Amino acid sequence: METGSMTNLISRATNHYFPLRHHFPLISSSSFRPKKSPKRFITRTMSSSTKSSNQQQQCIFQLKIDPLTGNSEWIVVSEEEVKDEVFLSSTSYLDMLNDSPRNQAYRAAIDKTVTKPCHVLDIGAGTGLLSMMAARAMNSSCAASVDDTVGMVSACESYLPMIKLLRKVLHLNGMDNKICIVPKRSDEVKVGDCIARRADVLVSEILDSELLGEGLIPTLQHAHDELLVQNPRTVPHRAITYGQLVECEFLWKMHDLHNCEVKVSDGTHLAPVGLETIVGVKQRQYAMHCNSISNDIRLLSEPFKIFEFDFGKRPDSHGVTELCVNATSDGRVHALISWWVLQLDREGTIFYSTAPKWINSPFKDKELQIFRPSWCDHWKQCVWFFPGTGVSLIKDEQVHIEAAHDETSVSYSFKHHDYKANPGNCDADSKDCQLTFSPERIAIYGDRNWRSSILTTVKDAVRTLFRCVIIFHYIFYLHQSCFKLYPYYILVELLLICQIRTATSFQLQGKDCSLCVVADDSIFLTILIASVSTNSQVISMFPGIQEKGFRYLQAVAGANCFSMDRVKVIGKKRCLTMDDTNQKKVDILVGEPFYYGNEGMLPWQNLRFWKERTMLDPVLSKDVLIMPCKGILKACAMSLPDLWRSRCTLKNIEGFEHSVVNTSLGACGDMSASKEGPCLPYFIWQCGEIKELSEVFTVLEFDFLKPISSCFGRKRVEFSKTGICHGFVLWIDWVLDRENSVVLSTGPDHRYWKQGVKLLSKPIAVGNLESCSDTNAHGDRRGWVEFEASFDASSGELSMSHSFQ
CATH class of the missing domain: 3.40.50.150 (Vaccinia Virus protein VP39)
Incomplete structure (x- = not known):
């Protein structure tokens, strides 16, 4: 049987025995996926009865993808064989745990909510941080122990690699006997079987940048139906989504291929007249660090409220709201940027916001606690593209927008005379030939x-x-x-x-x-x-x-x-x-x-x-x-303080020790050279504060005129600027012709491609020593770095090392 056929067979079998939404590749402790699953390893959890009934062994179906051939195969990995770093180092768990404002907001809200012995349910427990906060709050508020019949904490987590980390963290913090781990998805939990009784308090963090994408609504529906008491207390208590209309040519180019081709006019038509939408992006919200494009954006409205979700009540699967927005300036609306604000306590004094930096807090009361992260990658803003060239607006014009949500997403449509929802829409016979690509791919094709x-x-x-x-x-x-x-x-x-x-x-x-x-x-x-x-x-x-x-x-x-x-x-x-x-x-x-x-x-x-x-x-x-006839691996030493901070080692998080998870989560900082974090793909331009510290240098060349072969490269590079080096950014320039006259770069200056980032275990102070006449100012600064890389033709893996001098 061919690999593809076997993959389809096992995939169908897996979905039959372990009901999943096919577009969520990993099981989480809610009904949906863990944080940002790695592309090369897609997993599904199963149970095996190879042990006694009291000691069921868990296994994982791991879809392993060969990067050099695109071939994939399912393999079964037992609990003993699971290597946490393979599954977790590419997720956003580490970034989330390094979000100090988030952690502080949850701690404040949980301390305020859990004030007496009660049953607390944590859905999507992860490392158990929220569960431990609840257990501590319960202990500090009364003399009763948490593990009696009244006070208890149930931590629901089904993702096997994370369950292993959860056990380690609880043991490290002496919480083994205070928190009960429920190794199941929340929609598989039953009162009287998995938990003793319904929970009085729900704590959870099943939110993505769009708010609903990780299954917030169906998870809350099941919890209210089966797992919670009437009128439970919840942390968070409420979430409100906001939006703002913007004009931005950069965003327009990421979805309107037809009109970009009209401007280029080179005779090649990927989206020709009459078939304007035959190539495009899927109509959905796209997570993006909008702060990074603030200089490209013209604001055309004030922020406006869209939806409100009360976690203490059973949410509806679908909702529609009509919005009337006043245009604050003349312009053309290309997109709607949205974000959300969490109200974490019932009284409305603790808030966490994902708003872009140009948005001032709507709350003026000095008694309120408002938490906003400086930069994090696990929660961003979202962008909704309006089709075609957008909608032309005149200042003070009233704009009517319909917002709708289902269980996992939010969509928008204009109610405007100048708006065509689907310009050049394909007829029914052409629907089957429409191609959807990423916004970056659409922008490349229109460049x-x-x-x-x-x-x-x-x-x-x-x-x-x-x-x-x-x-x-x-x-x-x-x-x-x-x-x-x-x-x-x-x-x-x-x-x-x-x-x-x-x-x-x-x-x-x-x-x-x-x-x-x-x-x-x-x-x-x-x-x-x-x-x-x-x-x-x-x-x-x-x-x-x-x-x-x-x-x-x-x-x-x-x-x-x-x-x-x-x-x-x-x-x-x-x-x-x-x-x-x-x-x-x-x-x-x-x-x-x-x-x-x-x-x-x-x-x-x-x-x-x-x-x-x-x-x-x-x-x-x-x-x-x-x-192309050649590929050139390029690199540059860079200062990346925001990105490094989000990936650095964990120590004490709001009073709880987390150092035991660093290796598994691929952390950097205070780690041995053998435990350096992985090389991960990022859009560098979206990584907060960045600064180039060296000239761009060539590491390896790949000659496509010859068969594939392993290769090795070494380069000694002098630092051209003074700063703190956090790592190296790598990409490939594609040489199209033998004369090397046409080169397509995918480096940081080109915003439609991701680069590879290799963060250092510890930041290094660097600079051009010759440009500084004061030798005492050199201190511990390094003036050179020797960078090595080797490519393995059998696996497609790239290994690299460096030595500062």
Whole structure:
């Protein structure tokens, strides 16, 4: 059985026996997922009866993905085999626990709420921080012990790696006998079986940037129906969402591909007239650090209230509200930015806000406690894109907006004469060929410079191929006709002189029947090559978008002046064979590279293109043209205080020791070199305060003209600026042509790509020592760093080390 078939089979079986929402890849202790699950390891929890009934062993279905092939397989991992760092180091648990304002707000609210012996239920317990706060508050408020029949704390957590950490944290803090762990999802908990009685107080943190995305509503519904007393006290007590209308060209470019293409006007139409929405983003809210784009934003309204959710009452699954918003300035609304404010106590004195920095607190009472994080990655603002070019507004105009929510999301629509909800909407027959990409991918496809670079290189490659075909035909013809009169090398010289003049003639005669292969999911390259080389055959692998990609090409072929007779889509994660090419060798192999679904992975995992180029070696012609022909791993030493602070080691959190979780969560700071944290993908421009401390330097080069191979690089770099170095930022520049004249960078200056970040175990003071004449000012500053990296061709992993001097 093929890997894909086996994966589908096990996936169906898993969903049958362990009911999940298919779009939540990890089980959490609520009905939904843990915080920001790692892409390479998708897990589902199961129980096994290999032990006695009182000691059920838990296992995990782990979906392991090979970054070089895209292949995946399910493996079963037992409780003893689980390595916490594999599952947890890429999550946002660490960032959340490092959010001091959050921790302080919860402590204040729990101390105020739990004032007598009662039953406290913690849903989504994680490391048990909130459970321990509740147990402490109960102990300090009365002489009764927490573990009697009246006072108790039940910590509900089902994610196996986190359960193991929860046990360690409780033991470290002497809370083993004061908190009862319930190793199940909350919707599997039953009174009388898992917990003794209904809970009087609910403490929870099942919130994401959108508020509802982690299953807040269904979790609260089940809790109120099955687990809580009537009129329970809850922490948080209430949540209110707010919004603001903005004009922002940067945000507009992230969703409106059709109108971006109209501005570019280069003849390639991914979203042509009449099919304006055939390529776009999914209509939903997108989490983003909006503070980082504050200079690109024009505010067109004051903040307005959208929804209010009372945690102490059973919420409705659906809700709709009509909003009337006054325009504060002329402009064009491109997006709605939203955030939320938690009221953590019933009395309304403790608040936590995720509002952007330009929003002043609506609360003026000095007695109130208002907590706002300086920067954190686990809760951001959200952006809702309004379709097309947006809505034109005039100052003081009344704008009517309909906001609606279901169990897990919020959506918006304008009630305005200038607003078209779905401009150029595809008809029913075309729905099946619509492609949805990330906002960053849409922005890339609409970027003039990116398109121009690709277009220039492809045209040059096709012209080069035509010249080769012409040379071959003429040499063969002249050698057959004139070999008695002229030596062979003279014929070649004559041919080189006349090839430019005859190129057009040969193209018109239709003899440029080359074979081009698009190795990835690039619809842009497929359309471009099919339209530029009018007689070439094009095979697109489309391993991610598959059959939908083929139907998409059928829909846009006419607008791009090519026939689908010359285009073939493989649509599977397998290697191309000579049978697929009708026994012809490949003349041009191209990729962006872009693999659908891999956008959030580390940059070098796009070296999958190199692996696939190697696997295609048997079908490549000897003089095949490959684009890109090279990848260059670049790096830069940077100061990243906000990001480092969110990933640093945990010690005492509101009175509770957490050092035992540092290794598992991939923390940095006060750790041995062997326990350094992982390299993680981030949009550097969204990482708060940043500063480059060195020049950009080359670490490794990957030659795609040759089969994939392991490689090693070392570079000694001098620091160009003074500051605190928190780590290194890495990315790949793609060299499109052999002359190195066209290079596409994915570095920090380009906001549509994520970079890899390797944080140091301890920050280092650095600077250019030669620029400072006062030797005493050097102190412990380091002037150089030697950076090493090695790429493993068998696993696709990149390892790195550094030495400061």
